[in-house]
Amino acid sequence: MDIKVPQVGEAILEVTIAKWRKGEGDAIAKGDLLCELETDKITLELNAEVAGTLHIRVAEGETAAIGTVIADIREAQDGENSEIIPEVLDGEERAAQPESMASGAAETPALVRSEEPASYEAVKPAAAAEKKEQRPADSDPMSLKSDESGIRRRPLSPIRKRIAERLVAARQQTAMLTTFNEIDMQRLQALRERHRERFKERHGVRLGLVSFFVVAAVEALRDFQEVNAFIDGDDIVYHDHMNVGVAVGAEKGLVVPVLRNAERLHLWEVEKGIATFVEKITDNRLELADLEGGTFTITNGGVFGSLLSTPLLNFPQSAILGLHAVQQRPVARNGEIVIRPMMYVALSYDHRIIDGRGAVGFLKRIKELIEEPERMLLEV
Template identity: 50%
Template structure:
């Protein structure tokens, strides 16, 4: 009997939460097959079968277990059962053996825009529940286990708004959500946080994107988005206003000679802030590729500990959710965070005339213990200047002034 134990996932992490079994108790598993998903306070990871055999589950879904504890065992001496590929809870992408396929219940194939957890898919297949009969309550409408059970308990009635209910559903707070809660409260309680606002005219950036988006995509294989412009502008401003890129360590102020920019990304289990290392040295295409890569890993819960630690400054975009203005909370131990918001057409006075311009509010929350008002305002004004005249980002100043060494 082989014991599958919880591995070490970080120096400061002593426990994890078992979020989901991907195989059922008593199922035959192959070597290296995924068994379950676990979540630490910083990332999600998976356990694999070390040998083929019969799985015996020890820890249950939702349990908090310590590093080194046994999550399950595998009886590697067991005889492979006939039709073993048709395990009770196969992964969605697995193809059952031909013999088992004939006997197994067939569920309606999930459309590409419908997502479901492996456990939910297994129950739907077994009980012959159609996706249209289930109201997914997960992120982006993902169908969870309890959604399928709710549909089975209320046949003919689709869950959600169409079903009148006063049921309260308790759900254990995940380690990641606990960490987010703790760090947000800590940021509010340990920093002298203020927020300064400005607005940026997005006309030039939108013109540049419209003019070069196809050429950029063809040349670099990635779309030209807004985040590369904002990251590039912030890196230039951070090098000019170094206190914004620093943090307090005891009685010292640590100034960074580099810009490791954290990008706030909404993941299925909460907000995460993966880091683009040395963003100041990257091209626009490299920044766009880094953002796409980190965002995909966040959505798939594949971010490593290395990718989520050590940023010096954070950018968050509430505009993708429709936020017009907000006061973002500092990502400690950093000293500042820039909040982007929704682009909205507004009447603006330009050269004495009223014109409709695409405007975005910017918010810079900062720790007043290390960043003075002059620096915070100067930083935000500099970012605004660079965004409204993106050609300035090439050398950090007006080309004519650069020519004249002014």
Template identity: 45%
Template sequence: MATEIKAPVFPESVADGTIATWHKQPGEAVSRDEVICDIETDKVVLEVVAPADGTIVTIIKGEGDTVLSAEVIAQFEEGVVSGAAATEAVQGEAKVEQAAANTQAGAAPVVERAQQVQDQAPAVRKALTETGIAAADVAGTGRGGRITKEDVSNHQTKPAIPAAAPLSVAVGERIEKRVPMTRLRKRVAERLLAATQETAMLTTFNEVNMKPIMEMRAQYKDAFEKRHGARLGFMSFFVKAATEALKRYPAVNASIDGDDIVYHGYYDIGVAVSSERGLVVPVLRNTDRMNYAEVENGIRDFAYKARDGKLGIEDMTGGTFTITNGGTFGSLLSTPILNTPQTAILGMHKIQERPMAVNGQVEILPMMYLALSYDHRLIDGKEAVGFLVTIKELLEEPAKLILDL
């Protein structure tokens, strides 16, 4: 008897989702808890798993279709392998056995290629067979390095560059490729555009001498890692300094809701993380109660989740302030865009050695530019500058930060 496979129950902040990828097709045998489908929402990608060992009977919502919370997306039959799947399995085994028998005349490569094709999803297997492309030659961009139909198509369109042979693309030919925006990328674009159009955004800049923190980190990083099991990075200092500055300037930790100002009595700091699907901002909760090791472990876990596509909606809901670090990509100076409805965002940048005047003498110091973008409707220039200067002072004298001075 067929049972229904439904989309997950979305949180209130997520209206609907889009079927991103079907990893299994009708007639294919699946195992319990095996991922069969990805649903992309405005914030995260949700995985749908098989409820038991069995077979997908019918796909109701195809790739690219919009789905609502708990909507039926497929029919599933438990404990049954369809005739098509059984036939396909027998044929696959027969092909491998035949290839193994033909050990003379290069049978081993044939077995390997057959197995590589057999390991792919049905649509991908068909594309590989029709094009004659070896699975090992295609770079997979799907989850876990899986090959998608688009990967096969892209591999076909790449100009071949054989040794000592002319390029296959005519001289002067200009190639274009058009692909639809992912749902997450589209949502990020909408939010960034809204932030520039619906807020009175302004940015103030300053610079911080990173030498004291770098010296402290060099002195204690091994002991810190041994004690806490976490690397001592720079981000924990910035999160703690920002938290202290937010206590002193409550407006920077506030948000605008219609005609009201909402002052938050807690400190939830989002840390912008770049992922393959786009920019995401997971949130560290109650940073005023966290120690440096907890901050570092939290950021590390978010980075792993973002890499593996495992960030949940609960990881990115809320947040009263955001920190983004363009310095990891080499940015020396930039203007971060507000993460609405928050009213401020701090931008970190690359540490660059520069000649600085210190007590009438020129010294070479590791300097970092800081940028604070803020909503001028709520935060005045005096508060914004004071907030950024507070962060600068706490970072340049980390003892004040640690001793709560």
């Protein structure tokens, strides 16, 4: 049976054989993981539809067009070859990088699950990790190659190339500027602490912090519509919907699943949406549709302890909100010095479409809503 590269999306014409999980001549059982395929947008896994002996036709590191035969499995029963296009594992695609990436530095994305921003943990697909087999480093064409001078080289993967292209585009094709503010997190933390258990009992998900920023961003976008727009040639394109991308750390890098029509979602629905994305990433079930259509992005360097940063735009979007670590700091309140949990926030924006007044106003609105979370929940 011929193993062909499956159709994975209209815009994807070829893939790279990132890793063969089974070797030439290996005995294959039905359902075994055969290989990982990588594009400039996603990574996906192929599993065997029949049992037999594997014969590889396309080596690791090489590219293959959609529909190309990359291997065949010779069945022990009759030795006959028939043609089959294997399904993507679990019928889904595993995302390693979206078309629209949160380029708040590829190295400092926002993560979305935990009790506090500073303790957010990257999502590492355990299921995929368990399936990986130990292979000699020199058998992997993507592994580091050394020479006598001690210099090591590693070819850029399609995904990393795409990341590089979009980061450069964000710099070269926009007039990017960043403005900052700081937020007193005390009232929000107290609110979460009071209602944490009841929220989980009623809705089945934990009450995090990022969901509050999603809701706050939606409210701010209502007042500053240019932040939810982008430039297309000589036109400014405004969105009537608010599709908020929330960056999540995955095994192979940053992914940015999109909460569609976030303006229609209650806080608990935002939390459930984020939890669903995290579960999909863990189980390698994230789809391309989950990653497309974002109009605004939230990213968080606080997971790595970042105190302050200037996130890069998620091009072609016009703005990105950067969250950072919560720290106890002395601040002035009513003429006295007190210690409060403070967070710096940053808004990077395209100055061609967003003026400084609008950017500062947007960030101030975020600050007001987070510092008075009751107003946000009551929509006042």
